[in-house]
Amino acid sequence: MPDNALLKVEFADNPEPRCPVVLLLDTSGSMAGEKIGELNEGLAVFEQELKADPLAALRVEVAIVTFGPVRVREVKSGVGDAIRSDAGEAFVAATDFMAPNLSSEGNTPMGEAIRTGLKLLRERKQIYKQNAIQYYRPWMFLITDGEPNDDWKNAARELRAEEDGKGVLFFAIGVDKADMDVLGQLSGKRGPMKLRGMAFREMFQWLSHSLAQVSRSRVNDAVNLPPPGWGQIDTSN
Amino acid sequence: MILSASVIGTSHIRAGLPCQDAHALAALPNGAQLFALADGAGSAPRSDEGAKLITGAAIEALKAVLAWQSAAQTDWPSTFKTIFEAALGGVRQYAGDMQADANAFAGTLLCGVWWDGGLAAAQVGDGALVIRAADGGLATALAPANGEYANETVFLTTRNALETMQVFTASKPITGLCAMSDGLTRLALQWPARAPHANFFEPLLAFAASAESRNAEIEAFLSSPRVCARSDDDKTMILFAK
Numbered sequence: 001m002p003d004n005a006l007l008k009v010e011f012a013d014n015p016e017p018r019c020p021v022v023l024l025l026d027t028s029g030s031m032a033g034e035k036i037g038e039l040n041e042g043l044a045v046f047e048q049e050l051k052a053d054p055l056a057a058l059r060v061e062v063a064i065v066t067f068g069p070v071r072v073r074e075v076k077s078g079v080g081d082a083i084r085s086d087a088g089e090a091f092v093a094a095t096d097f098m099a100p101n102l103s104s105e106g107n108t109p110m111g112e113a114i115r116t117g118l119k120l121l122r123e124r125k126q127i128y129k130q131n132a133i134q135y136y137r138p139w140m141f142l143i144t145d146g147e148p149n150d151d152w153k154n155a156a157r158e159l160r161a162e163e164d165g166k167g168v169l170f171f172a173i174g175v176d177k178a179d180m181d182v183l184g185q186l187s188g189k190r191g192p193m194k195l196r197g198m199a200f201r202e203m204f205q206w207l208s209h210s211l212a213q214v215s216r217s218r219v220n221d222a223v224n225l226p227p228p229g230w231g232q233i234d235t236s237n
Numbered sequence: 238m239i240l241s242a243s244v245i246g247t248s249h250i251r252a253g254l255p256c257q258d259a260h261a262l263a264a265l266p267n268g269a270q271l272f273a274l275a276d277g278a279g280s281a282p283r284s285d286e287g288a289k290l291i292t293g294a295a296i297e298a299l300k301a302v303l304a305w306q307s308a309a310q311t312d313w314p315s316t317f318k319t320i321f322e323a324a325l326g327g328v329r330q331y332a333g334d335m336q337a338d339a340n341a342f343a344g345t346l347l348c349g350v351w352w353d354g355g356l357a358a359a360q361v362g363d364g365a366l367v368i369r370a371a372d373g374g375l376a377t378a379l380a381p382a383n384g385e386y387a388n389e390t391v392f393l394t395t396r397n398a399l400e401t402m403q404v405f406t407a408s409k410p411i412t413g414l415c416a417m418s419d420g421l422t423r424l425a426l427q428w429p430a431r432a433p434h435a436n437f438f439e440p441l442l443a444f445a446a447s448a449e450s451r452n453a454e455i456e457a458f459l460s461s462p463r464v465c466a467r468s469d470d471d472k473t474m475i476l477f478a479k
Contacts, residue, residue, distance in 0.1 A: 005444045006458040011424040011467060012434035017387035055469060132429040134387035216248060216469065217279065 016058045017134035019215045020091060020124050021207075022117040024110075026144035026175075027066040031104040034198065035145060035175065042200030043099035049208035050094035056212035059136075062097045063090040063120055067113035068106035068149075072120070075100060085116055087123030110148035111155035114140075114186070118162055136214055141207060142172045142186070143195075147179035152186070160188040173203065173231065193231045202230035239270055240445050241475040242456040246420055248469035254279070257344070258418050258471040259288035261296045269308055271299045273348035274364060274473045276418040278392050280343075287328060287342025291393060294327035295320060295348040308352045314404050317359035321346060321402060325393050343392040347379060347416055349405075351477060356411045359404040363390045365422045366405065367433045369413035369442055369478075375433040378405040378414075381422050390419070413442040413478040420470035421459075445478035 025039065051057050064073040064080070071082040072090045080100020083089055121138045128135045162168045172183040172192040183192035195203060209226050245256035257277030264270055273295040277284025298320040302311065324346055332339040345362020358366050358379055366379035382389055382401070391401045415438055417425060425437045444450050458464065459472045 005440065005447075005450075006454060008440035009458070010434070010436035010440075012427045012437060014423050014426075014428045134428065136387050 015131070015133045017136060017215075018061050018093075018128060019059050019136040019139070019211060020061045020063070020121060021139040021141060021211060022120055023062070023064045024113045024117050024140060024142040025064060025066045025102065026108060026110070026142075026146060027102050027104050028068050028106055028108045028146055029104055030108075030146050030177075036102060036104045038198045038200045039143070040099070040101050042204040043102075045201045046204035046208055047094075047097050047099040049205055050097065050211070053208070053212045056208070056215045057094040059215035060094040060211045061091040061124070062094060063087075063092075063117075063124075064100065065113050065116050065120070066102060068109045070109055070112045070116055072116065073100050073102075085120065087120045087127060090120050091124055107149045108144065108146045109150040110142070110144060110182075111150045111152035114142070114152070114155040114159055117142075118158055118168065121162075121168060136217070137166060138168050139211065139214070140168050140170045142170070142183075143175060143203075144173075144183070145175040145178050147182055152182065156186045159186060163187065163189050193228065195231045199230035203228070206230060238445050238448060238450060239264075239272075239475070239477045240450060240452050240455050241272075241473075242452055242459055243274075243418075243473040244456055244459040244471065246468070246470040246472060247465045249471055255285040256471050257284045257288055258420070258473040259285070259292050259344075260473050260475055261292035262475070263296050263300060265300070265303060267352070269303065269350055269352040270477060271296050271303075271348075271350050272416060272475045272477075273299075273346065274416055274418055274475060275344040275346050275393075276362060276364060276420075276471065276473070278343035278390075281341050281392075283337065283341045284344050286331075287394075288344040290328055290331055290342060291324050291344050291346050292348070294324040295346055298323040299348065299350055303350065308350050308357060309354055309408065311357065313357040313359070313406050317357075317402060317404050318399060320348065321359070321361060321393065321399055325398075328394060339394050343394045345390065345419075346393050347418075349416075351411060351414060354410060355406065355408045356414065357404075357406045358416075359402055361391055361393055361398050361402050363419040363422070364417060364473075365426060365431070366414065366416045367425070367438055368407065368411050369438070370407075371410045371412055373412075375435055375438055377426060377431055377433055378407070379403050380426070380431040381419060413438075413445070414476075415441060416473075416475040418471065418473040420468050420472035421474060424464065424467050441474075441476055442478040445476040
């Protein structure tokens, strides 16, 4: 057989499976100053790290919801304008993700943000199904320095139902004076984590590396996430 | 001619992991070909050993069955259940001897037998088996599961794994087959139907039909940049063509 016989082999053209992630970011007034600056730098690191992994860059899709007030953010240009809550527009592949520059305002409607994130994920899955795109279990990553000032208990119930149906992996991260007690009551699966100081950069590195691992994993195969060097599991509640 | 290779994926090289795929073959005096492949779970610390154990045990169990009955006369659904139980038993026994948890050796299993008049194969997991009939038509005999999430995988050591076992039998001549691990399925099958991509299989089966073809060429192909650019996982291929 000539050496080049296997060069004739062509590959099936399947769309890459997608791993959607929603970042729920607290941008309330208490985040003003150093914290929002570090958060923005962390998002820029997140963008760089995701794009540095060619496979993850194709498979991971990012949407950002800020609170308060609750806004879905445009993440294609780096401007980060508020856009309507629509899963077709809210998510971009990591290759096209441009970290927004966020500013702080308002209070902390965490419950509404969680419900918005869950809605976006449900809609995104519908889009995948309609287009025969395979997908991984979505991630939702909440970062806050405060306590919710809206009806977070109903949102927690909705979140737990979604978790029980294996619909989402939820992580809550407390910064500075965050109410870790409330954060501990959101997820039914996983305790909140406390960010060490202002280690946003390390946290977003961890998140991008973890998503990169998930985006090449199998669902029933446990993913060995890298150890979080940026915080600790809060076991006090 | 039967060709086969298991090669390490670039992501495993980067992460310092071993190749967690393994395969095993055996030919019977009557010309029947036995084949088995296993893909070890990425998270299981000793799944490279597990994949070798599983394929070895499956081939031994197939040989034991075919030592006293013909493949064409075998009741394959119940026989494969016995074979998969034997492979799982082999893993558990080895884990017990090593005082380790059987889950440390987790892996999938796809195995079967080809003979002149037909084929029987089964799998637990996310590999695939594509066959070519005498008329040249390609078909997916065993497909990776199509659950809600991408790559939903059951391993042999997963609870109730055997309930998910798929069995395929053909009682007509099969002129070619290609068994592959999960690292190749997205290059070889068209989703969502998981139908064979003819331009993938036809050149490969033509290659396997040539007496001069060698395993090393399949290894080089599976490790080539154009394959690795599409899949950085470990890859196993067993190719057979008449």
